[in-house]
Amino acid sequence: xxxxxxxxxxxxxxxxxxxxxxxxxxxxxxxxxxxxxxxxxxxxxxxxxxxxxxxxxxxxxxxxxxxxxxxxxxxxxxxxxxxxxxxxxxxxxxxxxxxxxxxxxxxxxxxxxxxxxxxxxxxxxxxxxxxxxxxxxxxxxxxxxxxxxxxxxxxxxxxxxxxxxxxxxxxxxxxxxxxxxxxxxxxxxxxxxxxxxxxxxxxxxxxxxxxxxxxxxxxxxxxxxxxxxxxxxxxxxxxxxxxxxxxxxxxxxxxxxxxxxxxxxxxxxxxxxxxxxxxxxxxxxxxxx
Amino acid sequence: xxxxxxxxxxxxxxxxxxxxxxxxxxxxxxxxxxxxxxxxxxxxxxxxxxxxxxxxxxxxxxxxxxxxxxxxxxxxxxxxxxxxxxxxxxxxxxxxxxxxxxxxxxxxxxxxxxxxxxxxxxxxxxxxxxxxxxxxxxxxxxxxxxxxxxxxxxxxxxxxxxxxxxxxxxxxxxxxxxxxxxxxxxxxxxxxxxxxxxxxxxxxxxxxxxxxxxxxxxxxxxxxxxxxxxxxxxxxxxxxxxxxxxxxxxxxxxxxxxxxxxxxxxxxxxxxxxx
Amino acid sequence: xxxxxxxxxxxxxxxxxxxxxxxxxxxxxxxxxxxxxxxxxxxxxxxxxxxxxxxxxxxxxxxxxxxxxxxxxxxxxxxxxxxxxxxxxxxxxxxxxxxxxxxxxxxxxxxxxxxxxxxxxxxxxxxxxxxxxxxxxxxxxxxxxxxxxxxxxxxxxxxxxxxxxxxxxxxxxxxxxxxxxxxxxxxxxxxxxxxxxxxxxxxxxxxxxxxxxxxxxxxxxxxxxxxxxxxxxxxxxxxxxxxxxxxxxxxxxxxxxxxxxxxxxxxxxxxxxxxxxxxxxxxxxxxxxxxxxxxxxxxxxxxxxxxxxxxxxxxxxxxxxxxxxxxxxxxxxxxxxxxxxxxxxxxxxxxxxxxxxxxxxxxxxxxxxxxxxxxxxxxxxxxxxxxxxxxxxxxxxxxxxxxxxxxxxxxxxxxxxxxxxxxxxx
Numbered sequence: 001x002x003x004x005x006x007x008x009x010x011x012x013x014x015x016x017x018x019x020x021x022x023x024x025x026x027x028x029x030x031x032x033x034x035x036x037x038x039x040x041x042x043x044x045x046x047x048x049x050x051x052x053x054x055x056x057x058x059x060x061x062x063x064x065x066x067x068x069x070x071x072x073x074x075x076x077x078x079x080x081x082x083x084x085x086x087x088x089x090x091x092x093x094x095x096x097x098x099x100x101x102x103x104x105x106x107x108x109x110x111x112x113x114x115x116x117x118x119x120x121x122x123x124x125x126x127x128x129x130x131x132x133x134x135x136x137x138x139x140x141x142x143x144x145x146x147x148x149x150x151x152x153x154x155x156x157x158x159x160x161x162x163x164x165x166x167x168x169x170x171x172x173x174x175x176x177x178x179x180x181x182x183x184x185x186x187x188x189x190x191x192x193x194x195x196x197x198x199x200x201x202x203x204x205x206x207x208x209x210x211x212x213x214x215x216x217x218x219x220x221x222x223x224x225x226x227x228x229x230x231x232x233x234x235x236x237x238x239x240x241x242x243x244x245x246x247x248x249x250x251x252x253x254x255x256x257x258x259x260x261x262x263x264x265x266x267x268x269x270x271x272x273x274x275x276x277x278x279x280x281x282x283x284x285x286x287x288x289x
Numbered sequence: 290x291x292x293x294x295x296x297x298x299x300x301x302x303x304x305x306x307x308x309x310x311x312x313x314x315x316x317x318x319x320x321x322x323x324x325x326x327x328x329x330x331x332x333x334x335x336x337x338x339x340x341x342x343x344x345x346x347x348x349x350x351x352x353x354x355x356x357x358x359x360x361x362x363x364x365x366x367x368x369x370x371x372x373x374x375x376x377x378x379x380x381x382x383x384x385x386x387x388x389x390x391x392x393x394x395x396x397x398x399x400x401x402x403x404x405x406x407x408x409x410x411x412x413x414x415x416x417x418x419x420x421x422x423x424x425x426x427x428x429x430x431x432x433x434x435x436x437x438x439x440x441x442x443x444x445x446x447x448x449x450x451x452x453x454x455x456x457x458x459x460x461x462x463x464x465x466x467x468x469x470x471x472x473x474x475x476x477x478x479x480x481x482x483x484x485x486x487x488x489x490x491x492x493x494x495x496x497x498x499x500x501x502x503x504x505x506x507x508x509x510x511x512x513x514x515x516x517x518x519x520x521x522x523x524x525x526x527x528x529x530x531x532x533x534x535x536x537x538x539x540x541x542x543x544x545x546x547x548x549x550x551x552x553x554x555x556x557x558x559x560x561x562x563x564x
Numbered sequence: 565x566x567x568x569x570x571x572x573x574x575x576x577x578x579x580x581x582x583x584x585x586x587x588x589x590x591x592x593x594x595x596x597x598x599x600x601x602x603x604x605x606x607x608x609x610x611x612x613x614x615x616x617x618x619x620x621x622x623x624x625x626x627x628x629x630x631x632x633x634x635x636x637x638x639x640x641x642x643x644x645x646x647x648x649x650x651x652x653x654x655x656x657x658x659x660x661x662x663x664x665x666x667x668x669x670x671x672x673x674x675x676x677x678x679x680x681x682x683x684x685x686x687x688x689x690x691x692x693x694x695x696x697x698x699x700x701x702x703x704x705x706x707x708x709x710x711x712x713x714x715x716x717x718x719x720x721x722x723x724x725x726x727x728x729x730x731x732x733x734x735x736x737x738x739x740x741x742x743x744x745x746x747x748x749x750x751x752x753x754x755x756x757x758x759x760x761x762x763x764x765x766x767x768x769x770x771x772x773x774x775x776x777x778x779x780x781x782x783x784x785x786x787x788x789x790x791x792x793x794x795x796x797x798x799x800x801x802x803x804x805x806x807x808x809x810x811x812x813x814x815x816x817x818x819x820x821x822x823x824x825x826x827x828x829x830x831x832x833x834x835x836x837x838x839x840x841x842x843x844x845x846x847x848x849x850x851x852x853x854x855x856x857x858x859x860x861x862x863x864x865x866x867x868x869x870x871x872x873x874x875x876x877x878x879x880x881x882x883x884x885x886x887x888x889x890x891x892x893x894x895x896x897x898x899x900x901x902x903x904x905x906x907x908x909x910x911x912x913x914x915x916x917x918x919x920x921x922x923x924x925x926x927x928x929x930x931x932x933x934x935x936x937x938x939x940x941x942x943x944x945x946x947x948x949x950x951x952x953x954x955x956x957x958x959x960x961x962x963x964x965x966x967x968x969x970x971x972x973x974x975x976x977x978x979x980x981x982x983x984x985x986x987x988x989x990x
Binding site for chain 3: 039040041042043124126127128143144146147148149150151154233238241251253254255256257
Binding site for chain 1: 292296300303304307310311313314315317318321329330331333334375376377379380382383384387388389390392395397398399400401402403404405406407408409410412413414415416417432433435436439440441443444448468469493496497499500514515516518519522529532533536539540543544547551552554555
């Protein structure tokens with residue numbers, strides 16, 4: 001058994017060392033950087049202790065961005081979970097073409113983000129875009145709307161686009177959970193006279209919950225870190241309405257030339273996220289048992 | 290399974306909704322790429338092209354290095370997939386089938402890899418790559434993408450490994466097979482669908498990555514497709530026709546690839562775990 | 565095609581015996597942000613001609629994206645992988661100068677000035693702290709673009725004053741057409757359009773001579789108020805516009821007028837392309853006198869640390885500014901890049917381009933307008949390093965957004981804008 005322990009370590013070691021070198025070590029560097037006053041990459045800095053932390057925690061930018069990040073994550077979680085759950089339940093049914101639907105639902109996820117951005121930027125634009133005329137035709141709008149023109153519509157549009165990209169992937173992960181629920185359970189429930197809604201509440205939901213839990217944790221972390229879609233579409237605007245923490249970090253480092261302050265925000269963000277991850281996985285472990 | 294009429298109607302409606310949600314944007318892009326510029330930006334957009342022109346594609350291939358970007362992207366994505374699998378399979382096997390001290394802590398620390406903004410590592414990684422001469426070289430992108438794909442890949446393998454009955458492994462142990470042999474001869478074939486799923490996940494992660502590729506690569510000849518594509522967006526003018534043609538060309542290869550192995554991905558996810 | 569050529573070239577290089585290559589071949593890398601394929605192609609033609617004429621120098625280009633180059637250039641330079649030549653706009657230069665990547669090219673610019681006679685403002689934008697930090701290459705200036713027929717039909721004259729401008733925008737706004745396409749994005753384009761209004765309302769300077777800020781003054785507030793007033797005649801999505809959307813709006817005839825450097829090439833390829841009908845005018849000023857505009861003197865920074873490469877780089881820049889090449893260089897985007905030298909403005913190579921011939925009238929107006937060009941932070945002959953951060957964070961545009969998007973009163977927003985500028989200048 002001793003030998004197998006060593007072997008087990010040998011099997012996990014490459015992955016751990018790899019992650020340590022590519023993610024862990026840079027994180028240590030970021031902590032170092034956050035204690036200095038470096039402005040532009042490559043220029044020297046001197047040790048300033050916790051000054052950066054004090055300044056950033058006392059200013060509004062960090063807290064605004066934190067608030068927006070929370071809005072972003074929660075809104076994405078809601079939209080994606082609903083879309084994905086409905087899609088997964090449909091794909092779990094049997095109907096002609098279900099195999100094709102199961103494969104091709106993923107289309108939105110395999111397209112490069114930059115392409116997703118360009119597609120939607122075009123579709124939402126008022127010159128040549130399809131969305132405005134479509135909504136006007138359907139009688140939902142009276143005149144063209146600037147979707148990225150006000151803070152909350154910009155945020156909502158970004159959430160929609162990000163969810164559009166990610167919900168099929170999540171739907172498939174849910175589908176994987178659904179297919180593991182034995183058909184007999186549904187048959188039995190049906191014989192007991194349970195209707196579709198009751199079957200969902202009593203069988204589907206409870207049995208899917210563990211999968212959903214893990215997905216929720218990882219999905220939260222993944223969507224928290226979404227940067228390219230927001231940056232390429234709104235650059236955090238308008239009027240800072242979509243400046244989430246990753247956007248703030250990038251902006252501080254590369255637009256404001258405050259590399260050390262960007263590192264400080266990064267470190268604090270990391271602490272928050274780690275705390276969330278630890279608490280959430282603990283909670284999941286408890287429900288697992 | 291029999292469904293009531295109303296459920297069937299609901300199913301049909303939802304299907305139509307999702308088909309439109311996913312399909313329409315792609316239809317607009319692909320059909321837009323063959324329209325004349327005037328039609329693309331006209332105030333009343335057309336659902337079906339009223340004009341036809343190959344001019345956007347001609348411009349795309351004449352003037353930009355699209356084929357080179359495509360090859361670079363394929364190299365990066367394929368290598369990322371292979372490296373991810375080589376690292377993830379043994380690690381996942383150890384995490385979910387073997388017991389060893391600190392297993393839980395280590396497993397959790399891997400998932401924590403997602404607990405910090407990826408931009409955090411951009412600057413330090415640039416410095417690190419500069420030291421070892423990897424800036425402006427494709428391996429730097431492979432390394433970054435593996436780092437992003439690996440934690441989730443390990444987690445994805447969990448349910449597949451959990452699906453393999455203990456008895457199969459125990460029988461092999463009694464037969465005197467070593468752990469490595471069990472992994473190679475028994476586990477890997479049994480979780481093949483899961484491996485396919487993880488492979489595609491890693492491939493797509495690398496295929497779609499933009500931020501790191503845009504900063505770590507300096508020269509045009511080493512750009513990946515997303516970065517090359519963003520290059521034609523331009524600063525002062527937007528040539529929507531060119532962009533739509535570029536988008537179509539960026540979509541086609543993954544669609545082709547997915548047509549070949551996509552089913553494996555989905556059945557890998559859904560039916561893979563040994564029943 | 566370029567791919568095949570590249571591979572062929574690569575193969576040819578490999579086949580050539582190493583000894584046959586001149587020992588002291590100097591390899592130069594040029595970074596620029598002119599990414600659209602046709603511009604890259606034109607630059608490549610010039611590079612090929614230069615390389616052929618100078619067998620001991622091999623120049624190669626690597627087009628970059630404005631979005632990333634601010635992060636990438638300092639990082640690459642720090643890693644020792646930076647370019648030898650890098651195109652720049654005035655506010656990009658102080659950043660590289662501050663990290664010690666630049667040496668003064670005053671002598672070289674003087675030499676070129678003797679030969680070609682630079683427009684003074686173009687050199688001024690790069691002259692401060694006792695040196696000249698880049699060589700001016702081309703100019704871009706904002707103008708007001710319209711269709712003559714559209715103005716005629718609405719019975720509107722080309723506006724000269726702010727009052728006329730507003731009235732024209734209002735008159736032209738009908739049947740779903742926006743009278744005046746103005747951006748309100750937090751982005752460089754908005755900085756440019758807002759500043760173009762500011763310089764026409766007496767708010768040219770944002771710094772006092774001692775380096776303190778004077779952004780918060782009645783003229784600036786009035787300019788913002790006027791801009792906001794005019795912005796009501798812009799399309800709904802203008803808060804997310806960059807240059808391209810404005811041009812598309814104009815091309816699609818959804819915008820009657822736009823403020824833009826040049827719309828010529830989109831107008832020609834994507835709209836009706838009728839040279840007779842395309843109108844361009846100087847930006848209206850508050851009282852109708854002295855029309856000013858924003859102008860961007862783009863330049864090239866020389867970054868090599870060793871002598872031989874620096875000499876080779878200078879040779880290449882001299883080559884580009886030679887009248888017979890310079891026109892071809894500028895016409896990589898006809899109607900957008902204006903000459904910064906006196907002999908360039910006369911150059912046969914500039915005026916003989918078919919597109920330039922077609923739109924000669926408009927281009928002459930654009931060149932004339934660019935003579936009155938100003939650039940915020942580079943107006944007084946004194947330049948303060950904080951302008952880099954002020955531009956990079958688009959504080960001028962951000963201030964506009966506070967008014968247009970959040971409905972803040974102009975005076976308050978401008979005061980807050982100055983506070984922001986002071987904060988980033990810290």
